[in-house]
Amino acid sequence: SAVISQKPSRDICQRGTSLTIQCQVDSQVTMMFWYRQQPGQSLTLIATANQGSEATYESGFVIDKFPISRPNLTFSTLTVSNMSPEDSSIYLCSVERLADQETQYFGPGTRLLVL
Amino acid sequence: GESVGLHLPTLSVQEGDNSIINCAYSNSASDYFIWYKQESGKGPQFIIDIRSNMDKRQGQRVTVLLNKTVKHLSLQIAATQPGDSAVYFCAEVRYSGGSNYKLTFGKGTLLTVNP
Numbered sequence: 001s002a003v004i005s006q007k008p009s010r011d012i013c014q015r016g017t018s019l020t021i022q023c024q025v026d027s028q029v030t031m032m033f034w035y036r037q038q039p040g041q042s043l044t045l046i047a048t049a050n051q052g053s054e055a056t057y058e059s060g061f062v063i064d065k066f067p068i069s070r071p072n073l074t075f076s077t078l079t080v081s082n083m084s085p086e087d088s089s090i091y092l093c094s095v096e097r098l099a100d101q102e103t104q105y106f107g108p109g110t111r112l113l114v115l
Numbered sequence: 116g117e118s119v120g121l122h123l124p125t126l127s128v129q130e131g132d133n134s135i136i137n138c139a140y141s142n143s144a145s146d147y148f149i150w151y152k153q154e155s156g157k158g159p160q161f162i163i164d165i166r167s168n169m170d171k172r173q174g175q176r177v178t179v180l181l182n183k184t185v186k187h188l189s190l191q192i193a194a195t196q197p198g199d200s201a202v203y204f205c206a207e208v209r210y211s212g213g214s215n216y217k218l219t220f221g222k223g224t225l226l227t228v229n230p
Contacts, residue, residue: 042223
């Protein structure tokens with residue numbers, strides 16, 4: 001499997017501010033994804049980070065709130081903009097490798113608390 | 116709407132016993148399923164997968180069974196150990212056109228192993 005790191009691992013932020021989460025993979029991957037996991041809940045896909053083009057967002061998630069970048073095949077960022085307490089959650093990136101398409105491997109997550 | 120869900124939200128077993136975690140799905144067109152394990156404070160970890168042309172697949176101490184007739188998936192863990200304590204998610208791969216797909220997660224089952 002790929003080694004995936006996320007920064008920061010956790011943060012406490014004030015409402016109205018923005019936080020950018022980084023996801024770094026140790027090898028080139030085909031696809032990168034961003035998920036949200038609210039406390040005690042399952043994972044919900046936010047968007048697919050496409051290399052060289054705009055991210056593809058799921059219903060209920062918009063680019064203005066969750067801008068995503070993917071400048072190359074090993075790195076992506078997710079920004080949570082104009083945060084409110086409802087954004088408190090775990091944000092996870094996952095990757096799909098060419099060697100095993102359809103299987104996603106997850107990073108450790110970023111635990112965000114918005115006050 | 117279509118969903119992936121679990122019969123039991125929590126499961127408590129004695130160390131050494133076998134554990135069975137169940138999952139029901141409703142999209143009969145899905146052809147690939149994955150089980151993930153999520154330990155506290157970590158991201159989901161791939162355990163085992165199965166395609167719809169199979170009804171059983173075995174890994175190290177784990178077996179996944181797929182019953183397409185009743186749209187039911189189960190994960191069996193043999194000789195459960197304290198390190199198996201975690202939340203287990205089943206996930207369903209759903210295609211949305213061409214090679215685009217989405218991973219849809221079930222609600223999760225918390226497995227607690229008592230020494």
